[in-house]
Amino acid sequence: MIDRRSQIVTNDEARRWQREFPGLADTVHLANCSHGPQARRVREALDAYLEGWRERGMDWDAWMGEVDGARRAFARLIGAGPDEVAVSTSASAAVASIASALDAGGPRRRVVTTEAEFPTVGHVWLAHRKYGLEVDWVPVRDGAVELEDYETAIDERTALVSATHVYYQNGFRQDLERIAELAHASGALLLADAYQSLGTCELDVHALDIDLLVSGNLKYLLGLPGIAFIYVKKELVERFEPALTGWFGRVEPFVFDVRTLDYAADARRFETGTPPIIAAVAARAGMEIVQEVGPARIGPRIEELSAHAIERGGALGLEYVGPEDVRRKGATTAFRVPAPHETEVTLKESDIIVSARGDVIRIAPHFFTTIDDIERALEELRRSAGSVRQ
Numbered sequence: 001m002i003d004r005r006s007q008i009v010t011n012d013e014a015r016r017w018q019r020e021f022p023g024l025a026d027t028v029h030l031a032n033c034s035h036g037p038q039a040r041r042v043r044e045a046l047d048a049y050l051e052g053w054r055e056r057g058m059d060w061d062a063w064m065g066e067v068d069g070a071r072r073a074f075a076r077l078i079g080a081g082p083d084e085v086a087v088s089t090s091a092s093a094a095v096a097s098i099a100s101a102l103d104a105g106g107p108r109r110r111v112v113t114t115e116a117e118f119p120t121v122g123h124v125w126l127a128h129r130k131y132g133l134e135v136d137w138v139p140v141r142d143g144a145v146e147l148e149d150y151e152t153a154i155d156e157r158t159a160l161v162s163a164t165h166v167y168y169q170n171g172f173r174q175d176l177e178r179i180a181e182l183a184h185a186s187g188a189l190l191l192a193d194a195y196q197s198l199g200t201c202e203l204d205v206h207a208l209d210i211d212l213l214v215s216g217n218l219k220y221l222l223g224l225p226g227i228a229f230i231y232v233k234k235e236l237v238e239r240f241e242p243a244l245t246g247w248f249g250r251v252e253p254f255v256f257d258v259r260t261l262d263y264a265a266d267a268r269r270f271e272t273g274t275p276p277i278i279a280a281v282a283a284r285a286g287m288e289i290v291q292e293v294g295p296a297r298i299g300p301r302i303e304e305l306s307a308h309a310i311e312r313g314g315a316l317g318l319e320y321v322g323p324e325d326v327r328r329k330g331a332t333t334a335f336r337v338p339a340p341h342e343t344e345v346t347l348k349e350s351d352i353i354v355s356a357r358g359d360v361i362r363i364a365p366h367f368f369t370t371i372d373d374i375e376r377a378l379e380e381l382r383r384s385a386g387s388v389r390q
């Protein structure tokens, strides 16, 4: 299916990939910032898991192998080692695990975070104020977060900078490498939330010098809800002892020693209870597809589709609200419309799936999106946004 000669996913290739997603036969799916469509291979993996459960009843060794397979697939996607990745259950739970490992009573008790975070992340930090953590906000100004505002906020009291890679609302993409430099210059760590970017571009945690990273799988990674991952830089692992813990975070979970709290030597120390096996099965199959297409080839295609959407949307009179430079944005392209939710529902009636958030409609393509899909959605959006009451 892949055009091996091309450094970028081509329009023909996108069209061919649509066959992998039966639902795309009659639907334009542009809500990948919310949930990706169902891939054949993901469905087959899930069916095989359900079949095995029915036939064998209990198959722990194979199931734990599946969870480990998902961990390895995630590690590969972000350029990490499998020992640097823990399995969690949602991005919220993953951030809460990290929060529970910080020293909220020490001299470094400040978390610098941004107004561009998905609210769940801010909520976790705010909830930890009761243990002594302090939260400092970097503002969103004109839809963007400026590096100079990080410089002002980060100081020697900062334990951690918590920054989203891509702003869920308008697609603005942050420069994680620079933010890591700013955090490290003050002795702080960087936690990146890559949920809105992974799968749409290359991301190498070692090259960017990211300390911690979280993401779930149901958007551009084509998986199911119920699983998320935590990356922890190898050199840092042993300094964390999360209070949000459980038997899967132990050195040897199957020793069953209730009186001993020993933390696994690797990132697994961030794990808690029985892992989400069925979601791991889907996550692995989904990430394998993304890996096969190649994030390095998806990134430029997303830029191409973004440029097209911005230009075409402008020509149709739609109000675009994200960064003009496509290199400063992720896959989401946002247009302000009078009644976003009603518009989402109207487009769905025409088999076009987009996602409403706040005062915008988000158009979020993936490697299987064609130029025609974007055209169709924008024209329908213009028609519909013009017809809903203000």
Ligand SMILES: Cc1ncc(COP(=O)(O)O)c(C=O)c1O
Residues within 6 Å of the ligand: 033, 034, 089, 090, 091, 092, 093, 118, 120, 121, 164, 166, 168, 193, 194, 195, 196, 216, 228
């Ligand atoms: C950037 C980002 N972070 C976190 C979340 C929430 O993840 P979860 O529901 O797994 O906690 C989302 C969900 O849309 C998101 O876009």
